[in-house]
Amino acid sequence: MRETQRAAERQTTAQDAAGRGPACRTGLAALQQRAGNAAVTHWLQRQTGDLKEPYATRPTEHPEWGPYQELTEAAGIPQSQADAAWQLLLGGVDSQGALNAEALAKTNVRQEQRDLRASNTWYQEFVRLMTEHLEIRTPTMALWSGGIETSDYAYGKGHTPLERTRIGGVLNVLKLHPDWKLKTPMWNVLSKAFVARATGPVHIFMRAYAPESVLISQEIPQLRLVQELNPDVKLVWHPVYTTPDGRLREITADYQLVDNAEYGGRDICVSVLIQYLRKFHDESNAKATPAHENMEKLIVANGHKEGA
Template structure:
């Protein structure tokens, strides 16, 4: 695998990888897996799923090494982000500066293309991603590479792999060539969606007028079915808004005024909304 990696990213990257293994601050399990990637318990699953998705063997080998090396390095970057940067966005940017994850994107970028006419972004739980896919849009988790990685655990420490998804998501939105549908079941201004993906889309929009954002406020009804919210605060199968502010206003109004406390499916969204309103001086 190191030989494949050397051909892909060069001698400097391999040297960095070796040095990373000598870093006493690296998480021990991640260090072991990066040193011997085939010993990771999910290697066989990853290899088989990549083959089924049509990836060449050398891409599979390189991608696995880059993922595990990225996980091994991420702990140190997370510690540095908290120690050096008081600003939340600066912390996120430093965590996402993982060179292994950047090289992963360079390697598999073409496998983040979408088969449907429209790309989907979402916030509020994985069920929203499934909902967007069922509506005919493609979220990151349904791309060839995203679909493989999404099915793996990789590490028990979520903070070691979250930056990988952040890097992948930024690359993913660069693939859009038309409308982007954004589905919100919960609104968090500090989420990857709002703090990273949408700003990157604004950059793409400045270069390509065909790219536009279409916002969908989503609520989970008492029967567990996801529905969208109209301006009159009714639930329907499909509605959309041209701006984030309109979408969030409708979502918050519905959660404030019409949410049933007995509906456990939407309790988390209601709680998050209440917390954000209270933090902004607007307690319920």
């Protein structure tokens, strides 16, 4: 382990001497600078010594380093912040696998597993560094569930989802790693920080209702805490259905599809959405099939017969 750290520090020293400067510092010395010696030691202890892609110690060799630089520059994120964030982001990816395994070994409770996976030091520090770049550029924030098209729909209606913030837009383009499970905790930490910035109405768009989703299990509880401190934070719910041509429409209380249907509470919104999917969903409409199947699974899980 010490030899790995010394090699990384030698790499850092050579890069600094070559004129890269502290803003582009790489290797474990950069990790120490951002997250502290204890966290770096913990990261090293998790490694097996046979890393397939230890990009945390050679971040500029990651295939998306160039696109990341272009995206952050276009987003207006200062280079020094962007470079440090990239280092932390890759450190998070490299260390997440071990955290995921620990979470599975320690508990069978899904939320407890999610919390353990989200304890990734690098992701937490990355989000702290990027918090100012979660700024909402429209009057209202948007949250969503049911596919990225729902996020695009919310943005088209004048609200800002996480993916349309400066840093969210950058991350939404990058792949980072083929294993989504190594990236999901980063998005969870980022979404919690995003929700904490709410200062006014938050519009919530649901194409499907999933109690275990990040929206319901994490973002909404966080919003409730924000509401306790700021009564201006109101939750505005929108049940959404996808028509056969791919267009998203909202559902009224009498089950009509319109351009806008708002509800002041989650329960009535969910009820309208589920009842519409049960009574009016066209089986030939492949665009809405995922939401319909999700609804059927939820109903069966709650003791009702499928299709009843």
